[in-house]
Amino acid sequence: DGGITQSPKYLFRKEGQNVTLSCEQNLNHDAMYWYRQDPGQGLRLIYYSQIVNDFQKGDIAEGYSVSREKKESFPLTVTSAQKNPTAFYLCASSSPGGERNTIYFGEGSWLTVV
Amino acid sequence: GEDVEQSLFLSVREGDSSVINCTYTDSSSTYLYWYKQEPGAGLQLLTYIFSNMDMKQDQRLTVLLNKKDKHLSLRIADTQTGDSAIYFCAESVNGNKLVFGAGTILRVKS
Secondary structure, eight states, X not given: OOOEEEEOSEEEEOTTOOEEEEEEEXXXXXXXXXXXXXXXXXXXXXXXXXXXXXXXXXXXXXXXXXXXXXXXXXXXXXXXXXXXXXXXXEEEEEOTTSSSOOEEEOOOEEEEEO | OOOEEEOSEEEEETTSOXXXXXXXXOTTOSXXXXXXXXXXXXXXXXXXXXXXXXXXXXXXXXXXXXXXXXXXXXXXXXXXXXXOEEEEEEEEETTTEEEEXXXXXXXXXX
């Protein structure tokens, strides 16, 4: 079945460590996104990529980095520079220009700093 | 800038109708969306409406759009306990970027 796979589902990080969240999609979508979700704040855009080897900062990119070496993969690295990384992270993809221009989401990854 | 606002909480009895409201600011939004999120899961697209439409009905779901007031609503008929979740309104900005509201927690009492 087509979809978006995020891993791991749960991740614990010690302060000062970098961690990488994986996102893979087999929907043949050109665009991919990373959102962060905190209670009561909805979703905030971290980074997005509209095409392979290109990506743009979203609203809260500081302390995060991404790469887009393959169409189906868009990993997110949470660096030690991110001061408050504990959150629920959602990866998404879409096919820009499609009829609905709809964004589809993965099941999310919980990151906790211990 | 873009901003989407929703009420934070709604409680209804099973079998009643639920109406979740949303206001947005970007008048150039092409599509407006409603997503549903169950605990610990990703967002599931429920329905969407194109900006030149006033209403869209999809089974128990009815979306109403008032472009003049930039107001969007989602009505769920015959609300069931399985409808308990967080509902997000979102507007499309600059073609393919979505701006989300903070979400409305819907609680259905049996």
